[in-house]
Amino acid sequence: MVELLAEMFSYTFLVRAVIVGLLVSLCAALxxxxxxxxxxxxxxxxxxxxxxxxxxxxxxxxxAPLSVSIPVVVAAAFLLLRISENSKIKGDAAIALISTxxxxxxxxxxxxxxxxxxxVCNYLFGSILAMSKNDVLLSIVLASVVLVLFVLFYHxxxxxxxxxxxxxxxxxxxxxxxxxxAFLTAITIVLGMRMMGAMLISSLIIFPALTSMRLCKTFLxxxxxxxxxxxxxxxxxxxxxxxxxxxxxxxVVMVNIACFLLFWSINYLKGVRQ
Numbered sequence: 272m273v274e275l276l277a278e279m280f281s282y283t284f285l286v287r288a289v290i291v292g293l294l295v296s297l298c299a300a301l302x303x304x305x306x307x308x309x310x311x312x313x314x315x316x317x318x319x320x321x322x323x324x325x326x327x328x329x330x331x332x333x334x335a336p337l338s339v340s341i342p343v344v345v346a347a348a349f350l351l352l353r354i355s356e357n358s359k360i361k362g363d364a365a366i367a368l369i370s371t372x373x374x375x376x377x378x379x380x381x382x383x384x385x386x387x388x389x390x391v392c393n394y395l396f397g398s399i400l401a402m403s404k405n406d407v408l409l410s411i412v413l414a415s416v417v418l419v420l421f422v423l424f425y426h427x428x429x430x431x432x433x434x435x436x437x438x439x440x441x442x443x444x445x446x447x448x449x450x451x452x453a454f455l456t457a458i459t460i461v462l463g464m465r466m467m468g469a470m471l472i473s474s475l476i477i478f479p480a481l482t483s484m485r486l487c488k489t490f491l492x493x494x495x496x497x498x499x500x501x502x503x504x505x506x507x508x509x510x511x512x513x514x515x516x517x518x519x520x521x522x523v524v525m526v527n528i529a530c531f532l533l534f535w536s537i538n539y540l541k542g543v544r545q
Contacts, residue, residue: 300501315473317366327377397468397520
């Protein structure tokens, strides 16, 4: 095992992918708990599709992908929140409206410029080769910002996750903290999308939270367990991807599914014994 890891980390692109992947997995897992409990977990999928459209436009304009996709996805996150709160188009319908439109726009832009080539597949399903040195540095900075803000406002996020009405009555600025969650989620999605792909990035938000909820019962324990599960599953997925020459994003998702089934089985067996 030590020899395998030494061989893996002799490749610079793998080191970059693991560093960014672990940070993104950690951020996604922490935010995923609140998003799943607020029944807003599919926002990751919607924002990933928006990110695909932004990456397509960046490719067509021949500019740095992150410089275009970050502001676009953050703006889309705020727009989704506003639409859900202040119109008759709620939650899942708002996400579907924006995500499908963005995906269609991305496909049209790419087909009219570079053509439907392998880059499209990389955007949709991820590529471990996608991370440049500058991407890694920017990802480390932004992921650190996400983690610091999450820790600083943990108690406020906990309050609005479980009871927005009570939180508002106690003086918490619910709208501001919902915007904070949307902002942090958008940054996390953009950072992880190039590696996991637009079709798979939402799994980093959904699976660790759902897995942890099988066994853990408090918000703090679910959050900690979710972070550990996400990091371990990502690393295991990268190792499996390297060993069997499988797509990284798909490997990570399959490991997450296996972990979910394991936790579910343990919970089921505990229930049978009781």
